[in-house]
Amino acid sequence: MTPLSLTLGYVPGGTPAKWAKIWAERHPEVTLHLRAVAAADAAAEVRGGAVDLAVLRTTADTAGLAVIPLYEEMTVAVVPADHLLTAADEIAAADLDGEPTLLPLDDVVAWAGAPGTPIEHRPETTEDAIELVAAGLGALIVPQSLARLYHRKDLTYRPITDAPTCPVGLAFPEGPQSALIEEFTGIVRGRRPGSSRGQAEPAPKRTAREKTLAKQAARAAAGKVARKPGPTKRGRH
Template sequence: MTPQSLTLGYMPGGPPAKWARIWAQRHPDVPLHLHPVAAADAADAVRGGVVDLSLLRLPADTTGLAVIPLYEETTVVVVPKDHVVTAADEVTAADLDDEPTLIPLDDVVGWPDAPGVAVEYRPETTGAAIELVATGMGVLIVPQSLARLHHRRDLTHRPIVDAPTCAVGLAFPEGQPSVLVEEFIGIVRGRRPGSSRGTPPPPKRTAREKTLAKQAARAAAGKIPRRPAKPKRGRR
């Protein structure tokens, strides 16, 4: 029996507003429930059946899951507005080499060779780390969406041009997806309403086939072309 609703997990910084809006337009009778999950718990939420599918940050333990890569996020550094790096529109890793850097316990960047001097104290969440950046305790390296999510008037951020990007994917249980999961995947991939996955395009017609089709259309409309008159024979 086809389920009558779909539950989508999403982590901080990954609001699925666009896809949820398209879903509501195409399937007004099938609710799409949006379920917030911590970035570290997204995969487990799918495996445990808490959600039918979920956005998640990669790399991650995706055992038992199928994952569709969606997009790559720019990595940025969050700093106070009067910080020296704000003099430029973008920075390099070398620009941050001597900066005290906060690394929260829920860090999602996973940059082994990240620049800066790690602050010994590790706040529990990115939100808490943002508060500490505002006090001048250090800078914070995060995906751009998290910098925007935790925006403060006294802080700003700059892209790090040589930093690794932060990948986001869509995870769902391995095996044949349900009808609704397959439909949501189609929305994410940009398929149009009513399109069928994997349906090959019709073969192109030959010139003769096009001519015969035109003649058939004319005949159906009562416009059968007259046969050309035979040439008259000359008198002997």
């Protein structure tokens, strides 16, 4: 018999560790495989069945998939550590006006009208673009998690206060789901162990002895109330 398993894909910068830990605690008999997938391929991997679910950026084409919103990431500008923009703790989009910028082919921000002046060459990946930022070719606009993932000592980043955020979601095929996928999506939604979908965890059933003791305690309490003397009448003076 083939052992039960579930495969969860995640894009660069995705953070599936929290849910993987909970899954391992609740279902040690079912292996959860974590598989890194490229941002551009994540949705297709789910549609094609290469992974059962995926943590991906919802700026991708998610047609045919159900998506649970997870969180919104801050958008930042990656620049050399000695760049003028590092003088402030955060910047506005207007601060990038006229600044050369890099737009990799796997861009996930999808910011229409993004500030800056894109250079003609488009690097294949965000990781390649990071190398070009270090070489002084321009700034790079990315979600904060990617700036952290590709951190280098000679680079830094600054939040762009008026930039659109970068949404992240959990995607899986539309339609009826397997019990394993339903269980995993329940974990992501915060469902507690043993609870039915969308319901709080039921109270534990009492044993026969606990029921008997409870009845005895109730009868004893009722007897005390019945025997309690009423208030005495005060005589007239």
